[in-house]
Amino acid sequence: MNGLQSLSNDLALAVERAGRAVFAVNGRARLGSTGVHWRPGLVVTADHTVHVDEEVTITGPDGRALTARVAGRDPTIDVAVLKVDAPGVAVADVADSDAVRVGHIVLALGAGPRASWGVVSSMGEGRMFHLDLTLYPGFSGGPLVDPQGRVVGINTSGASRHWQLAIPAAAVNRVVDELQRRGRIPRAYLGVSTQPVRLPEPVRQRLNLDQQTAVIVVEVQSGSPAAAAGLTIGDVIVSLGATRITDPTDLKSTLRPDRVGESITASVLRGGEPRDLQLTVGERPRRS
Amino acid sequence: MNALIDIAALAEQLRRVTVEVTDAGELLGSGVLWPAGCVVTNAHVVRRPEATLRLVDGRCLRARVLARDAEADLALLGVPGTGLPAATLAEPDTVRIGSFVAAVGHPLGVRGALSTGIVCAIGPIERNGRSWIQADLHLAPGNSGGPLADAAGSIVGLNSRAAGPLALAVPMSVVTRFVHAARV
Missing domain, CATH: 2.40.10.120 (Thrombin, subunit H)
Known part of the structure; x- marks a missing residue:
C-alpha cells in the first residue's frame, strides 16, 4: 500500500x-x-x-x-x-x-x-x-x-x-x-454600550499604542459592573485584561462565561489621558 | 510527503485511460477507456450516434455509440483497434466516506486536469432522488464522463455533474450493470 x-x-x-x-x-x-x-x-x-x-x-x-x-x-x-x-x-x-x-x-x-x-x-x-x-x-x-x-x-x-x-x-x-x-451557562456582563472609534495619531504615538481603533462608551447602565467601576460615557476602552479592544466585537468575545466574577483591568482614555479601572465582570440579569 | 508523490503518479495513470470526447472539433466531455475495447461516458456527453475520441497520445479514433441510458446518464461507445490501455475498476460499493478520490477530465477545455478530494457522502441529494457518489471535489464542464478514482487509481464512479462545490458521480455498481446489459 x-x-x-x-x-x-x-x-x-x-x-x-x-x-x-x-x-x-x-x-x-x-x-x-x-x-x-x-x-x-x-x-x-x-x-x-x-x-x-x-x-x-x-x-x-x-x-x-x-x-x-x-x-x-x-x-x-x-x-x-x-x-x-x-x-x-x-x-x-x-x-x-x-x-x-x-x-x-x-x-x-x-x-x-x-x-x-x-x-x-x-x-x-x-x-x-x-x-x-x-x-x-x-x-x-x-x-x-x-x-x-x-x-x-x-x-x-x-x-x-x-x-x-x-x-x-x-x-x-x-x-x-x-x-x-x-x-x-452564565452570560458575562459589564453594562455598557459602545461604538468603534478611531484613535488620533498623536494620542497613539504619545501612549505607544499600536492599535488603530478602540471603543467609546455611549451608555452605562445604572447599577452595572461598569457603573460600579466608575466607567462613564465618553471613556475610550483600549484594552480589557490582556486583550486589545479594537471594536465592540472584541469586547463581546472577551466576555466569556467563565470570566463571570473575575476582576479585570480596563485601560481607558479619559480626556486623552490613560487610566486603569478595576472591573468585576458581572452576570447578565436573567429574563424572568 | 510520500502521499504527494503518489498523487502525481495517480494523475499520470488516470490520464492514460481518460479520453476527450469531441464532435466536429467541439469538446463534448471526457470518457473512460473500459476493459475489452470500449469507452464509457455520460449520455449527456454524446447526443449523436458517433463521436471522435482523442487519446492521451494524441491519436484520434472515430467511435460509435453502442448503448445509451439517459436516465442513468451513461453511454457506451465501441472503439476500433486493439492494444488500448484500460482502466482498473474498483469492486462496486466498496468506496468509504472520507476516503481520498481523484477526478481527471478536460474541464473548460483544459486537457487532463486533475482534481482531488474525499468522498463526502453516498446517496441521493434530494428526497427520492437517485444515488450518487458525492465527492468534496471541484468539477467543471468538460469533466463529464471522466473517471472518479480511489487512491489506488481504481475507478469508483463516473463524474456526471456538479452541485455547487460538490461533485456527483454515477456509482460503479450502476456503471457495471449498464455495461453488462449493453454488451449482451
Missing part, C-alpha cells in the same frame, strides 16, 4: 470513528444542523442553528430520534449545549486543540455522516480556526476532526460571512465545564 492509500484509509477511518458521536439537530425550520456528543448526555452544536429555546429533536448515528433540551448557550462563541439521554451513543474523543497548527489536514463532518476536508488556514481571534474547506449546508455545529478521528473543534459558518470557522475544542470545554459546574 502506498502513502496515498494509507492516508485515504486513515481519513475514512477518522470519519467512521468520529461519526459515531454525531447527531442531526433539528433546531430550526428549514435546514437542520449537526451536533457532537461531547460528554455523556451533553450534545454541543452551533448556537445560531438552534432557534427554539426548550425542546429540540435530535437524531443519533443509529437513526434513533431523541428529545433534547437546551441546557445553555454561549452566543459569544456560537455554542449551544443540549441535554439528552443517549445511552449507547459513543462520546466524541475530544483532543487538545492547542496542538492544532496552521496547515494541518482536517475533516469537517455533517450528520449522516457526510465529510469534507481541507487544512487549517490561519488562527483567528481567540484561536478560532479559519478553515480552507467547504462547510456544506447542515455542517454547522458538526465536529472538526483530525486524521486520527479526534475532535478538535466545532464548525460554524454562522460566525463570519467571509470565513469557514471552527471553535477550538478548548473553548467548547470551557463552556461545558461552566455548565457542569453551575448547572447553567
Whole structure:
C-alpha cells in the first residue's frame, strides 16, 4: 500500500470513528444542523442553528430520534449545549486543540455522516480556526476532526460571512465545564454600550499604542459592573485584561462565561489621558 | 510527503485511460477507456450516434455509440483497434466516506486536469432522488464522463455533474450493470 492509500484509509477511518458521536439537530425550520456528543448526555452544536429555546429533536448515528433540551448557550462563541439521554451513543474523543497548527489536514463532518476536508488556514481571534474547506449546508455545529478521528473543534459558518470557522475544542470545554459546574451557562456582563472609534495619531504615538481603533462608551447602565467601576460615557476602552479592544466585537468575545466574577483591568482614555479601572465582570440579569 | 508523490503518479495513470470526447472539433466531455475495447461516458456527453475520441497520445479514433441510458446518464461507445490501455475498476460499493478520490477530465477545455478530494457522502441529494457518489471535489464542464478514482487509481464512479462545490458521480455498481446489459 502506498502513502496515498494509507492516508485515504486513515481519513475514512477518522470519519467512521468520529461519526459515531454525531447527531442531526433539528433546531430550526428549514435546514437542520449537526451536533457532537461531547460528554455523556451533553450534545454541543452551533448556537445560531438552534432557534427554539426548550425542546429540540435530535437524531443519533443509529437513526434513533431523541428529545433534547437546551441546557445553555454561549452566543459569544456560537455554542449551544443540549441535554439528552443517549445511552449507547459513543462520546466524541475530544483532543487538545492547542496542538492544532496552521496547515494541518482536517475533516469537517455533517450528520449522516457526510465529510469534507481541507487544512487549517490561519488562527483567528481567540484561536478560532479559519478553515480552507467547504462547510456544506447542515455542517454547522458538526465536529472538526483530525486524521486520527479526534475532535478538535466545532464548525460554524454562522460566525463570519467571509470565513469557514471552527471553535477550538478548548473553548467548547470551557463552556461545558461552566455548565457542569453551575448547572447553567452564565452570560458575562459589564453594562455598557459602545461604538468603534478611531484613535488620533498623536494620542497613539504619545501612549505607544499600536492599535488603530478602540471603543467609546455611549451608555452605562445604572447599577452595572461598569457603573460600579466608575466607567462613564465618553471613556475610550483600549484594552480589557490582556486583550486589545479594537471594536465592540472584541469586547463581546472577551466576555466569556467563565470570566463571570473575575476582576479585570480596563485601560481607558479619559480626556486623552490613560487610566486603569478595576472591573468585576458581572452576570447578565436573567429574563424572568 | 510520500502521499504527494503518489498523487502525481495517480494523475499520470488516470490520464492514460481518460479520453476527450469531441464532435466536429467541439469538446463534448471526457470518457473512460473500459476493459475489452470500449469507452464509457455520460449520455449527456454524446447526443449523436458517433463521436471522435482523442487519446492521451494524441491519436484520434472515430467511435460509435453502442448503448445509451439517459436516465442513468451513461453511454457506451465501441472503439476500433486493439492494444488500448484500460482502466482498473474498483469492486462496486466498496468506496468509504472520507476516503481520498481523484477526478481527471478536460474541464473548460483544459486537457487532463486533475482534481482531488474525499468522498463526502453516498446517496441521493434530494428526497427520492437517485444515488450518487458525492465527492468534496471541484468539477467543471468538460469533466463529464471522466473517471472518479480511489487512491489506488481504481475507478469508483463516473463524474456526471456538479452541485455547487460538490461533485456527483454515477456509482460503479450502476456503471457495471449498464455495461453488462449493453454488451449482451
